[in-house]
Amino acid sequence: MEDLALLGFGPDGWGKVLVQAGLMTLAVSVAAFVVGLALGTLIAWGRVSGGGMARALAHGYTAVMRGVPEILVIYLFYFGGRQVVTAVGTALGFPGPFDISGFMAGMLAIGLISGANQAEVLRGAWQAVPKGTIEAGRVVGMSRFTLFRRVIAPQALVTALPGLGNQWQSVIKESALVSVTGLVETMRQVSVAAGTTQEHFLFYAAGAAIYLAITTLSDQLFRLAERHSLRGHQQGGM
Amino acid sequence: MDLSFIGTMFLRILGGLPLTLNLWGLSLLGGAILALGLNLLRTTRVGDKVASAYVFVFRGTPLLIQIFMIYFGLAGFGFIRHSVLWPFLREPYWCGLLALVLNDAAYTSEILRGGLRAVPRGAVEAGRVSGMSRFTILRRITLPLAIRQALPAYSSEVISMLKATALVSTITLMDMTGIARAAISETWRAVEILLSAAAIYLALSLIVTQLSVWIERRLSPWQFQRTNR
Numbered sequence: 005m006e007d008l009a010l011l012g013f014g015p016d017g018w019g020k021v022l023v024q025a026g027l028m029t030l031a032v033s034v035a036a037f038v039v040g041l042a043l044g045t046l047i048a049w050g051r052v053s054g055g056g057m058a059r060a061l062a063h064g065y066t067a068v069m070r071g072v073p074e075i076l077v078i079y080l081f082y083f084g085g086r087q088v089v090t091a092v093g094t095a096l097g098f099p100g101p102f103d104i105s106g107f108m109a110g111m112l113a114i115g116l117i118s119g120a121n122q123a124e125v126l127r128g129a130w131q132a133v134p135k136g137t138i139e140a141g142r143v144v145g146m147s148r149f150t151l152f153r154r155v156i157a158p159q160a161l162v163t164a165l166p167g168l169g170n171q172w173q174s175v176i177k178e179s180a181l182v183s184v185t186g187l188v189e190t191m192r193q194v195s196v197a198a199g200t201t202q203e204h205f206l207f208y209a210a211g212a213a214i215y216l217a218i219t220t221l222s223d224q225l226f227r228l229a230e231r232h233s234l235r236g237h238q239q240g241g242m
Numbered sequence: 243m244d245l246s247f248i249g250t251m252f253l254r255i256l257g258g259l260p261l262t263l264n265l266w267g268l269s270l271l272g273g274a275i276l277a278l279g280l281n282l283l284r285t286t287r288v289g290d291k292v293a294s295a296y297v298f299v300f301r302g303t304p305l306l307i308q309i310f311m312i313y314f315g316l317a318g319f320g321f322i323r324h325s326v327l328w329p330f331l332r333e334p335y336w337c338g339l340l341a342l343v344l345n346d347a348a349y350t351s352e353i354l355r356g357g358l359r360a361v362p363r364g365a366v367e368a369g370r371v372s373g374m375s376r377f378t379i380l381r382r383i384t385l386p387l388a389i390r391q392a393l394p395a396y397s398s399e400v401i402s403m404l405k406a407t408a409l410v411s412t413i414t415l416m417d418m419t420g421i422a423r424a425a426i427s428e429t430w431r432a433v434e435i436l437l438s439a440a441a442i443y444l445a446l447s448l449i450v451t452q453l454s455v456w457i458e459r460r461l462s463p464w465q466f467q468r469t470n471r
Contacts, residue, residue, distance in 0.1 A: 071447030083432030
């Protein structure tokens with residue numbers, strides 16, 4: 005029972021910092037997911053309606069991001085980012101030392117990885133938009149942007165929602181890797197707590213519970229959104 | 243960019259390839275066996291609950307935390323330190339491999355479950371009628387059909403596991419990522435080193451992609467003959 009007090013909110017408890025760390029995990033995950041969604045839309049657009057060059061670029065990008073370990077990409081942004089910032093900063097004559105924050109490196113790295121995966125989901129959904137609705141939009145004189153905003157995006161998002169939900173789950177789990185940069189999110193915080201108290205199993209179990217809580221709750225949210233997006237649609241055989 | 247530096251680093255990182263391949267192959271093998279076991283467990287009611295809980299926990303938490311839990315966490319229990327398993331669980335290699343196997347099993351069992359669901363009932367009944375034993379049906383009808391069905395999803399899982407092996411570098415193992423990480427702290431030339439490591443991983447994953455397309459073709463030649471005509 006003494007052990008469990010370590011997880012509480014008392015004077016010796018790590019409860020408060022663990023909650024803060026959980027919120028940091030959420031923050032970095034949301035930021036990375038949004039980066040990934042923006043990039044994924046761009047890549048999907050390149051693959052669906054771009055020319056040969058755009059298609060090849062999008063294809064190559066996806067292949068690279070799916071074949072390289074996430075942790076290498078994070079290292080690349082963290083250490084490499086510092087190298088690049090230092091080079092640019094020194095060239096411009098600013099005094100050093102230069103640094104890039106763990107949050108920034110993690111958000112960009114996971115966002116770029118997730119972007120490649122989200123692009124695949126979005127491409128499939130985009131191609132499933134009924135051609136007739138696009139033609140109808142064109143006939144009533146919509147501009148390309150209006151067509152995308154009012155016809156393509158709303159329909160494609162409904163199809164893409166389950167796939168995007170899966171990508172969100174991956175982003176949460178990948179966010180644990182950002183701990184290697186020293187950003188104090190859940191993984192980092194439980195490592196510190198485990199090292200300080202020497203209660204390794206207890207704190208890693210607590211960390212696992214935090215991740216499970218986040219993944220389970222957000223899964224429910226995505227299901228609600230899915231049901232909401234399907235209102236008014238006729239249900240299929242299932 | 244300094245080409246000779248990249249060349250040196252490339253060769254140095256290749257030194258970690260045997261360990262990466264070792265962990266990759268063994269974790270896929272162990273994961274596949276355990277995944278099959280989990281699916282056999284699902285045929286009973288209690289077993290189904292156990293398998294679901296297992297999959298829920300291992301798919302809902304990051305692999306990194308699973309590795310740390312096994313490597314640092316298990317040592318906290320006296321009965322484990324005094325058990326016959328301790329000589330293994332003391333070593334980062336066995337802890338890393340165990341975490342990879344347990345993690346891969348959760349994902350692979352779900353992929354296999356999808357494949358098993360797609361096996362037509364009639365095929366199994368035909369086997370039963372011709373007097374096959376339950377094991378023979380599993381070996382000659384159910385598994386070949388299920389595996390064929392699950393292959394595309396499984397090839398992504400194989401690539402995920404290649405990438406997952408990189409995480410064992412966090413518990414001091416010197417796989418390709420571990421060597422790259424050590425080289426960075428010696429030279430501080432991160433970009434060149436990381437790009438060399440990334441190129442090797444990428445080449446391996448491209449080989450898997452090509453191989454899976456080839457196997458898929460071999461296993462269902464009729465589909466491709468029809469489209470080629």
